[in-house]
Amino acid sequence: MKNLFSSFSRHSERGIESVIFSSRWLLAPFYLGLIVGLIALLVRFWFEVVHLVTTSLPSSESQTILGVLNLIDLSLVANLLLIVMFAGYESFVSRIDTDEAERPGWMGKIGFSGLKTKLMASLAAISGIYLLEALLNMHSQNATALAWKVGIHVTFVVSGVLFAMMDRITASAEHGDSGH
Numbered sequence: 001m002k003n004l005f006s007s008f009s010r011h012s013e014r015g016i017e018s019v020i021f022s023s024r025w026l027l028a029p030f031y032l033g034l035i036v037g038l039i040a041l042l043v044r045f046w047f048e049v050v051h052l053v054t055t056s057l058p059s060s061e062s063q064t065i066l067g068v069l070n071l072i073d074l075s076l077v078a079n080l081l082l083i084v085m086f087a088g089y090e091s092f093v094s095r096i097d098t099d100e101a102e103r104p105g106w107m108g109k110i111g112f113s114g115l116k117t118k119l120m121a122s123l124a125a126i127s128g129i130y131l132l133e134a135l136l137n138m139h140s141q142n143a144t145a146l147a148w149k150v151g152i153h154v155t156f157v158v159s160g161v162l163f164a165m166m167d168r169i170t171a172s173a174e175h176g177d178s179g180h
Contacts, residue, residue, distance in 0.1 A: 024093050034085050038078060045074045062136050073129045080122040087115045117167060120160035127153040
């Protein structure tokens with residue numbers, strides 16, 4: 001009887017573990033949805049290019065700079081989406097089987113901690129662009145709103161540095177290097 005219960009228990013455990021392991025595929029639709037987001041960003045990017053060429057170029061230098069910053073902002077968000085899609089899919093769902101010659105060098109090498117660091121760096125860069133836009137339009141900015149934008153940007157930068165430091169400390173501890 002004890003062997004029968006033990007066999008049933010091991011079989012049940014394997015079944016539960018198989019279901020849990022297979023549930024990672026529930027993340028795949030999220031990554032497909034991010035592709036839709038990437039397409040939406042691409043469409044928005046081209047609208048902004050047309051807007052830049054037709055309205056910003058004939059106007060002031062600061063308007064042109066703001067238009068270009070908007071393009072950079074959209075590019076950074078698109079890069080961030082791509083990193084999240086690739087790294088997330090490979091970390092949590094399955095390895096992407098591609099021709100090694102076409103595979104970006106970072107692909108398969110960014111783990112969860114690297115993803116967090118890249119995410120924070122991207123958020124800080126995007127925040128920096130919004131802050132620069134606000135500074136270029138300072139005449140139309142309320143001092144409180146500008147102070148909030150500076151505070152938010154500093155928060156992103158400090159958070160990114162802290163994440164990087166935590167990852168470095170964790171990596172040192174995992175490699176047995178206590179720094180002595």
